[in-house]
Amino acid sequence: ETGVTQTPRHLVMGMTNKKSLKCEQHLGHNAMYWYKQSAKKPLELMFVYNFKEQTENNSVPSRFSPECPNSSHLFLHLHTLQPEDSALYLCASSHPGTGGGNTEAFFGQGTRLTVV
Amino acid sequence: AQSVTQLGSHVSVSEGALVLLRCNYSSSVPPYLFWYVQYPNQGLQLLLKYTSAATLVKGINGFEAEFKKSETSFHLTKPSAHMSDAAEYFCAVRDTGNQFYFGTGTSLTVIP
Numbered sequence: 554e555t556g557v558t559q560t561p562r563h564l565v566m567g568m569t570n571k572k573s574l575k576c577e578q579h580l581g582h583n584a585m586y587w588y589k590q591s592a593k594k595p596l597e598l599m600f601v602y603n604f605k606e607q608t609e610n611n612s613v614p615s616r617f618s619p620e621c622p623n624s625s626h627l628f629l630h631l632h633t634l635q636p637e638d639s640a641l642y643l644c645a646s647s648h649p650g651t652g653g654g655n656t657e658a659f660f661g662q663g664t665r666l667t668v669v
Numbered sequence: 670a671q672s673v674t675q676l677g678s679h680v681s682v683s684e685g686a687l688v689l690l691r692c693n694y695s696s697s698v699p700p701y702l703f704w705y706v707q708y709p710n711q712g713l714q715l716l717l718k719y720t721s722a723a724t725l726v727k728g729i730n731g732f733e734a735e736f737k738k739s740e741t742s743f744h745l746t747k748p749s750a751h752m753s754d755a756a757e758y759f760c761a762v763r764d765t766g767n768q769f770y771f772g773t774g775t776s777l778t779v780i781p
Contacts, residue, residue, distance in 0.1 A: 555712065584767045596759070596771040603767055643712055649767055656701040656720055658761075658769050660712035 556580045559644050559661035567669055568634060574664045576627040576644030585627040586658065587619060588643040596643075602627060603649050634668045641665050671696050673743075673760045675772035683780045688732075688747040690775045692760030695741065701763040702743045704734055706756050707774075713759060719743060730754070755779045 557578045566572050576585065587599040601609035602621040616638075618630040627644055645658040676691040694700055701720055705713040717728025724736045730753075734745045743760060760772040 555714065557712070559712075586767075586769075595773045598769075601767055608767065641710070645713075645769075647767065647769075656763055657703055657715050657718050658713075658763075660705075660714070662712045663710070665710060 555659045555661065557644060557646055557659050557661035559642075559664050561664060562662060563665045563667075565667045565669060566631070566634065568636070570634075571630070571632040573631065574629040574642055574644075574666075576629075576646075576661055578625055578644075578646040578659070578661075580646060580659060582646035582648055582659070583624045584647045584649045585621060585624075586645040586647075587627065587629050588645065589640050590643055590663070591640040599629075631666075634666075636668050639666055639668045671700065671762050671764050671768075671770050673702075673762050673770060673772040675758075675760050675775050677775055678773065679776045679778070681778040681780060682750045684752055685749050688745070688750045688754065688777065690745040690758050690760075690777065692734075692743045692745065692772060693741050694743060694760075694762050696762060696764075702734075702736065703761040703763070703769075704728065704732070704743075704745045705759045705761060705771075706730075707759065708756050716745070716758075750777075750779045752779050752781065 560575045585602045589597045599613045600619045620628040641663045643663045644661040647658040673694045703718045704716040717726045719736045727733045732747045
């Protein structure tokens with residue numbers, strides 16, 4: 554248990570569906586991240602939020618829409634996905650700075666997404 | 670931008686043998702370095718981290734890593750492999766902001 558909770562753990566959706574992934578942390582972190590992990594590929598950073606403000610969008614297609622209503626919650630809204638979007642989606646959080654040795658990212662268990 | 674390179678996407682060792690997973694970083698400033706482990710269909714779990722306090726860092730499950738500035742390396746070792754060590758291992762570096770840069774991962778197989 555890392556303190557970062559992702560729901561759902563598994564999701565199967567059709568290409569015309571709309572769904573959302575949820576990430577929640579109560580570690581007092583103010584930076585939150587979405588990563589995509591596909592088979593045989595490196596971990597891909599998708600979005601970074603710092604104090605609820607998006608600070609990084611790594612050229613992610615618009616069919617992925619993040620939302621960060623507060624520092625504890627992060628959502629990834631999905632619509633009209635493609636089969637190649639099937640992957641493990643990981644949420645992470647960290648302290649925004651590196652002071653006090655609080656440097657690492659804490660990861661959730663991930664959501665295994667399958668687009669059919 | 671910073672980066673890490675993990676040499677060897679697959680490593681196999683016999684149970685009880687030394688585990689050595691390699692990681693080299695590129696950084697123009699003293700880095701924050703990490704090793705994470707990932708079991709199938711799980712998130713990444715922190716094994717250990719380097720934050721300049723000591724060059725030899727001890728982590729969980731008997732793993733340790735040594736920061737070598739002259740070689741820009743942060744290799745992960747464990748004296749004696751256990752079957753439960755079979756997993757994917759990721760080296761990562763953080764800049765002074767919020768960006769984490771991950772290596773491509775090394776899959777460790779432990780042969781009984």
